[in-house]
Amino acid sequence: MFNVIKSWIAVLLIALASQAMAQITQKVVDIPTRPGVTQRMLVLAPPMAKGGVVLFAGGHGGLQIFPNGSLKWGDGNFLVRTRQLFADQGLMVAVVDAPSDRQSPPYLGGFRQKPEHVADIKEVIAWMREESKATVWLVGTSRGTQSVTYIATELSGQEGPDGIVLTSTILVDDKSRPVPAMPLGKIRIPVLVVHHVQDGCALCEFAKVPTLMAKLNNSPSKELLTFNGGENNGDPCEAMAYHGFNGLDREVVQQIAGWILSK
Template sequence: MFKRLIGIAALALSCTAQAQPQPQPTVVDLPTRPGVTQRMLVITPPEPKAAVVLLAGGHGGLQIFPNGSFKWGEGNFLVRSRQLFADKGLMTVVVDAPSDRQRAPFLNGFRQTAEHVTDLQATIAWLKTTAKVPVWLVGTSRGTQSAAYAATVLQGADAPDGLVLTASILSDDKQRPVTAMPLEKIQVPVLVVHHQQDGCAHCAYTDIPSLMAKLTHARRSHLITATGGKNQGDACAAFAHHGFNGLETDVVGQIADWILAP
């Protein structure tokens, strides 16, 4: 009888927890440059502890619709994991290409430009003003080229409060890889997350030491090495080891814990 009552109580608590509505995402069109806006999908949990700006890989043209759905990129590691970040108490912002880059090549050839940095600077400033919490840039794959470059340029009050690089671009014959950037300019904390079996030719795990070695002025830096999970499709695509397939909850949990650590 005693065990039966415990079961009923646990079920009641489970139902109560499930009945609590999740915060609804909102779509925000933020003015960033004269005549240019940047569309963002924003999830705001109750009393957020920090904010994460999620920068997808590939060409980055998510083409977010007014209802919050995506024309492209729904399967991207950060995009598909957005609710996991919010569940950890982080205000979560998925950033689209700006309004003047809403057709091919989208962010290709644009990620390391002054205009792109201005767009991200406006996003950081908006979050610091509205949410009044620390703001972290989080990039994956080619999104690491956006996040790392912005972090090398933005300083002082304009800088993000931290940087997370997942599945970093470590070699590239078309655009400057993260390892070729002046990473010594970054003074904020930097977390690097990489899958040991990442099969993408631009993201060899053996190149990670050269990335970590350049974070000489970061307030703190740390490497999280992922292993296992699922490996499906193109080695550089979202559902291979490159995209932390099957490890989303664990990887996002570790990222959130590191961001929120004292």
């Protein structure tokens, strides 16, 4: 009888877990930001969210999200492809596209460090904070780290994020200002830096990470999280290389989420 009871309890727990997972549905949300401009996002909202994350893809950032939630570009990007994994950790997720007035090339190219980008994401943060009833973090990968860092230097308090996560940070750049060249002393929120030791992208050489960490001197809590191994395919600056944590998705997301929730 005792074994039967244990079996029924196990079945019940699995059913409850499955039900909770099934409730994490993806939807497309458009919010007004600047006059005549809207910001489109893919949103995943688990019940009773423990926190919220706004995810910024790398590259040109123009996901071109269709009303049905499919993407014209960026499906393989590290943060885009792992959005469900973040939601599975109990985090409300918003994957941001380029805004409505940047839906053609160069999309977010040349826009990531502009006041208009800050204005758009300020409204995203406010929306996420209201919807999730929790803290809101900005998480960027590759060129997305330029968006996240710039916004964190421009917005603070209730208007800004509660913390930021930088994955595969742009450390040098001859086209725009790299992250270490930004006024990082203005950032007074927790910062998690996540980097692959074997990142082969010339803009993200691991040896330059200590320079970044040293400049985050006013953050109340900063940490470097490193990874090795996985799979390395194709262009060293793309998502299927070490640069995109290929083969390590679940481990990387779990550790990022754990750090966020510990704060």
